[in-house]
Amino acid sequence: MATGEARPGTARSGSQPRERLEETMRSRLGRECVYVPSCRFGLYAALRHWCPPGGRVLMSPVNDDVIFFVVLAAGLRPVQAPLNPLDASIDVDAVPEEVWGSLSAVLTTNLYGNPDPAPRLRERCDALGIPLFEDAAHAIGSEVGGRPVGTWGDASVFSLSKHVGAKAGGILAVADPGLREALAKSCDDLLLPRRTTAEVAYAVRPYAEAAVRGLRLRRAAWATLRLLGRTEREGIRMPLRPGELARAVASAPDLEAHDPWVRVDMHDYRLRSGRFRLGRVGRRLDRLDDVLAGCRAGTELLLSTRWAHPAGGGRPDGTQPLFRVPLFVADRDAAIAALARRGIVVGYLYDPPLDDYAGAEFTDLSPSPEGARWFARHALPVDPLRARAVVRVLEESGALPARAPEGAGPSRG
Numbered sequence: 508m509a510t511g512e513a514r515p516g517t518a519r520s521g522s523q524p525r526e527r528l529e530e531t532m533r534s535r536l537g538r539e540c541v542y543v544p545s546c547r548f549g550l551y552a553a554l555r556h557w558c559p560p561g562g563r564v565l566m567s568p569v570n571d572d573v574i575f576f577v578v579l580a581a582g583l584r585p586v587q588a589p590l591n592p593l594d595a596s597i598d599v600d601a602v603p604e605e606v607w608g609s610l611s612a613v614l615t616t617n618l619y620g621n622p623d624p625a626p627r628l629r630e631r632c633d634a635l636g637i638p639l640f641e642d643a644a645h646a647i648g649s650e651v652g653g654r655p656v657g658t659w660g661d662a663s664v665f666s667l668s669k670h671v672g673a674k675a676g677g678i679l680a681v682a683d684p685g686l687r688e689a690l691a692k693s694c695d696d697l698l699l700p701r702r703t704t705a706e707v708a709y710a711v712r713p714y715a716e717a718a719v720r721g722l723r724l725r726r727a728a729w730a731t732l733r734l735l736g737r738t739e740r741e742g743i744r745m746p747l748r749p750g751e752l753a754r755a756v757a758s759a760p761d762l763e764a765h766d767p768w769v770r771v772d773m774h775d776y777r778l779r780s781g782r783f784r785l786g787r788v789g790r791r792l793d794r795l796d797d798v799l800a801g802c803r804a805g806t807e808l809l810l811s812t813r814w815a816h817p818a819g820g821g822r823p824d825g826t827q828p829l830f831r832v833p834l835f836v837a838d839r840d841a842a843i844a845a846l847a848r849r850g851i852v853v854g855y856l857y858d859p860p861l862d863d864y865a866g867a868e869f870t871d872l873s874p875s876p877e878g879a880r881w882f883a884r885h886a887l888p889v890d891p892l893r894a895r896a897v898v899r900v901l902e903e904s905g906a907l908p909a910r911a912p913e914g915a916g917p918s919r920g
Contacts, residue, residue: 524788528540528789539680539686542677542848544677546644547577549677550757551669551697551762551847554759557661560582562583562611563612565608566588566614566735568860568863569594569595569879570616573772575861575865575870579755579756581759587870589601591879593882594882595833596623602874612632613632614641616642617641618828618833619888641660642663645666648802648827649828664680667788670798671791675788679869700778744864745768747865749768760786802892805890806828806838806891807826809889815907816835833888834889835887835908836885837915842887850891853888853895860883862879
């Protein structure tokens with residue numbers, strides 16, 4: 508390597524913090540990138556750029572409700588897709604032709620890093636003349652069709668809160684480099700001024716969380732996080748508040764009107780980032796490949812257990828998912844309780860599916876909801892970095908594997 512040449516996956520040390528983050532992700536993806544304060548904010552900007560208000564967007568019903576509300580905030584109608592029950596990817600062949608013909612866009616989920624069939628979705632979108640958006644929040648390091656997730660869509664969004672562990676930041680990547688400046692300006696226009704209190708809270712949070720864990724004050728920790736607006740869910744889904752939501756939808760596109768739903772668990776999702784925050788995110792991103800290597804080892808172990816279905820392993824694109832590995836247990840609540848007794852908290856659950864959660868007033872219902880319901884009920888998302896501890900607890904608790912639905916099979920890109 509020539510002197511002064513940047514190492515693959517990193518940016519030159521002399522770059523400004525935001526530019527350095529963008530350069531690092533550009534080198535990973537081969538696409539122009541815009542740093543955004545959160546994945547949800549980047550997705551809103553992309554939807555507003557490509558989709559006229561009133562359009563219909565095909566999406567997965569097993570997804571974070573925040574993403575659902577981002578689609579509504581952009582003035583769009585969510586259309587829930589049928590899913591493969593073993594990996595929660597969109598089942599392309601089960602989407603009715605009349606639904607395809609009604610769409611303005613498709614939004615992938617790539618849940619836990621399990622890729623949606625992006626090559627086939629790309630073909631469909633090209634034939635229909637509509638954009639494909641990739642939500643790659645869980646999927647840095649995942650591949651499909653021999654390419655990284657996030658390189659198939661017209662635009663893709665990444666969360667630096669997940670694998671990177673920065674608890675802040677995101678990336679909006681675009682296929683057409685000529686659109687980068689326009690999207691960067693759109694994002695800049697939507698951002699709110701940075702707040703000193705938010706930057707201070709971000710700076711001290713890791714130390715406060717470490718102290719709480721060391722003192723085993725988990726209840727106090729959750730209470731503190733709720734007070735700071737970092738977690739606002741008593742259950743898996745946030746309260747829908749249908750009357751208030753209907754009034755917000757009537758004013759869409761309007762991010763401000765939907766802010767009570769979009770900001771949940773991340774009140775600074777659209778604040779400008781300070782240098783300290785950007786610097787911490789950059790340092791975390793520099794260690795990403797080491798984190799992914801550890802995740803691959805854990806994923807391989809989890810996919811070898813009796814709770815992993817054969818469809819979850821043996822993918823042509825290598826060992827994945829890398830963010831969480833969905834094991835399938837007959838009694839998930841009992842498994843979660845057994846893990847909690849050992850201090851292992853299970854997150855990133857998406858139950859019930861969005862159409863059951865929101866109803867026909869706010870979304871088009873899936874034509875085949877059974878796959879999503881089975882996955883949402885049985886999937887136990889496991890952090891691959893804690894694979895050995897989780898397997899030990901499941902073995903000791905006698906957790907039984909869930910029986911796969913009849914006719915279920917793997918998705919392929």
